[in-house]
Amino acid sequence: MASTHGILPRISLKGFPMRALCLLLSILLATPAAAQEEPRIHASCLGGAWQSCFILIDGPIRDGITDRLKQMVAAGEVRGRVVYLNSPGGSLQEGLRMGRYFREMHWDTTIGSLDGVPRNPDGSPAFASAAELGPGHCESACSYAFLGGENRAYQDNDKLGFHQFYNVDGDIGDGLTQQFSGLVVSYMVEMGVDARIFSLAATQGPSQMFYVDRNEAMEFDIVNRRGFDALTLEPFGNGIIAISKRLDPAKHQDGADLVTFFCQGGQPYAMLHTAHHMFLPGTQGTPAVWFSADKFDLPADALSLQVSGPEAKMTLRLPFDIATELTRRTDFSIWISYGRLEGGTFTASRETSQKDREMIAAAFRYCIG
Numbered sequence: 001m002a003s004t005h006g007i008l009p010r011i012s013l014k015g016f017p018m019r020a021l022c023l024l025l026s027i028l029l030a031t032p033a034a035a036q037e038e039p040r041i042h043a044s045c046l047g048g049a050w051q052s053c054f055i056l057i058d059g060p061i062r063d064g065i066t067d068r069l070k071q072m073v074a075a076g077e078v079r080g081r082v083v084y085l086n087s088p089g090g091s092l093q094e095g096l097r098m099g100r101y102f103r104e105m106h107w108d109t110t111i112g113s114l115d116g117v118p119r120n121p122d123g124s125p126a127f128a129s130a131a132e133l134g135p136g137h138c139e140s141a142c143s144y145a146f147l148g149g150e151n152r153a154y155q156d157n158d159k160l161g162f163h164q165f166y167n168v169d170g171d172i173g174d175g176l177t178q179q180f181s182g183l184v185v186s187y188m189v190e191m192g193v194d195a196r197i198f199s200l201a202a203t204q205g206p207s208q209m210f211y212v213d214r215n216e217a218m219e220f221d222i223v224n225r226r227g228f229d230a231l232t233l234e235p236f237g238n239g240i241i242a243i244s245k246r247l248d249p250a251k252h253q254d255g256a257d258l259v260t261f262f263c264q265g266g267q268p269y270a271m272l273h274t275a276h277h278m279f280l281p282g283t284q285g286t287p288a289v290w291f292s293a294d295k296f297d298l299p300a301d302a303l304s305l306q307v308s309g310p311e312a313k314m315t316l317r318l319p320f321d322i323a324t325e326l327t328r329r330t331d332f333s334i335w336i337s338y339g340r341l342e343g344g345t346f347t348a349s350r351e352t353s354q355k356d357r358e359m360i361a362a363a364f365r366y367c368i369g
Contacts (some may be wrong), residue, residue, distance in 0.1 A: 039065050039087075042125060043078045053080025055107075056125075056133070058114060061090030061141040066098045073105075081105070083149065084112040084133060089140025096187050099148025103191065109149025111136040111158035137161065139209060144184070147191045151248060152223045160217070161209040162201035194220040224248050228259060228350045231359045236262065237368035242359040244350060252276050252343060259334055259348035261326070261360050263367040268323035270334050272314045277343040279307050285342075287316050289326075290333035290349075296322055303336065314346060327361040 039059035055078060057065070072078045083102060089095075102109060115134030118126045138146050138154075139161035146152060146160060154160060181198070188195045197220045201210040217223040225247040233240050241262040250257040255276030262269055270289075283305060287298040302317040314336050318326075326332055333349035350356070 038062075039090075041065070041069060041072065043072060044125070045079055053078075054082045054084060055080070056084040056086070056112065056114070058086045061087055061095045061098065061145060063091050063094050066094060066101050069098070069101065081107045083107050083109050084136065085109060085138045085142055085146055086111065086113040086136035087138055087142035087145075089142055092141045092144065092184075095141030095143075095145040096184075098145040099187070099191065102145065102148035103150060106150050107148075108151040108153075109146045110152070111138045111146070111154040111160065113137075135159075139163075144187065147188065147193050147222065151226075153226065154217075154223065156214060159211055160222070161211045162197065163204060163209050193222055196220060197222065228348055230353065231261075231350075231356045233359050233362060239263070239366035239368040240363055241368065242363035244348065244356075246348075250274065250276050253340070253345070254347075255343050256334075256346040256348050261363045263364045264369050266367060268318045268320065268364045270316045270318055270326075272316075272334060272336060272346050272348055273311065274314070274343065274346055275311050277307075277310075277312050277338075279305065279312055279338075279342050283338060283342055285314065285346075286337045288335045288337075289316075289318070289322050290335055291325055291329040292331055298322075323364055327357050327364070329357075 039057065039062050042056040042058065043053070044056070045053040055069075057069075069078070112133030113136035114125055115136075117133065120126045135155065135157040137159040139159070140163060143160055143162050181202075185195045185198050188198060197212065197216070200216075204210045212220075212222060214223075218225065227247055228244040229247050231242045231244045233242055239262070241260050243258060243260045246257040255274040256272045257275065258273040260271045260273070262271070284300055285303055285305070286300065287303045289296045289298065298316065298319070302319075304315045304317075306313045306315070316334065316336065329352070331349070331351045333347055335345065335347050337345045352360075
């Protein structure tokens with residue numbers, strides 16, 4: 001998708017010695033707006049736990065902003081691991097540097113802006129939740145910083161924009177241009193992104209921005225596939241089980257990485273697996289099953305816990321009516337809540353296809369024992 005939004009300065013690459021490459025990287029993606037604005041870094045926590053903390057980088061990507069961020073981290077001013085970006089671009093060299101720092105810190109990246117966020121008397125944002133952040137845009141150098149996130153995501157109304165690299169003669173075959181492009185492609189590969197997106201951006205005109213839609217973002221690994229994958233059947237014991245593996249990395253407070261449906265002795269079950277817990281003997285959880293907005297609480301004695309070192313299995317005995325709903329409804333969420341120290345809430349959610357539902361039905365029909 002091409003847009004005339006984001007007109008780029010025309011900078012010639014001809015005659016540049018190699019020692020000028022770093023300078024070129026720092027200015028090539030600058031926009032007039034980026035040259036006038038000052039970047040702002042907001043580090044906010046909405047509660048006592050680090051999971052409520054996030055960082056917002058708002059404004060142009062200017063040289064030195066990564067060092068500012070490092071200083072804030074060293075001073076203990078930054079907690080959490082989610083970075084919201086809202087920027088028209090700026091220094092590509094700094095964008096690549098920032099992206100590598102995000103990856104070094106194991107931070108996640110997304111997009112958001114201060115639009116609609118109320119202000120304190122001093123003008124600073126008065127966050128009540130990260131959900132208050134408005135739609136944002138991350139373009140040019142910002143888009144490459146975004147790629148540094150260990151996990152990357154953005155919403156449909158956010159904009160992530162790339163553009164081509166060129167000289168005034170439009171000669172993309174220029175030797176220096178090729179080396180410059182090679183640095184960017186190498187960075188994309190380093191970040192685990194399909195570098196074909198670079199070629200797609202290069203097909204746009206020199207004054208156009210290539211905005212990546214959600215399907216393209218998934219295809220080119222710009223955003224991580226998240227949630228639970230399509231169900232598959234596996235033989236087990238005297239029957240079969242239906243399993244769905246998590247696509248994105250599990251973590252503390254969001255630790256389920258596998259859901260399994262099966263039946264034993266005619267009784268249907270759902271089981272969550274995790275390797276992110278701190279369960280103690282006698283730990284009790286609160287189970288429920290959701291279908292869209294419909295919540296069905298299950299008794300505590302329907303849940304059993306088996307711990308083996310760092311791994312744990314949470315097995316939930318399902319009432320027959322809930323098992324039937326799992327074979328009919330178009331989505332589900334298996335939900336087991338523990339205390340924060342034990343690992344918080346473990347969930348496995350998926351919008352199911354007809355094939356998924358048929359596999360769950362088969363697992364409930366052909367019992368493993």
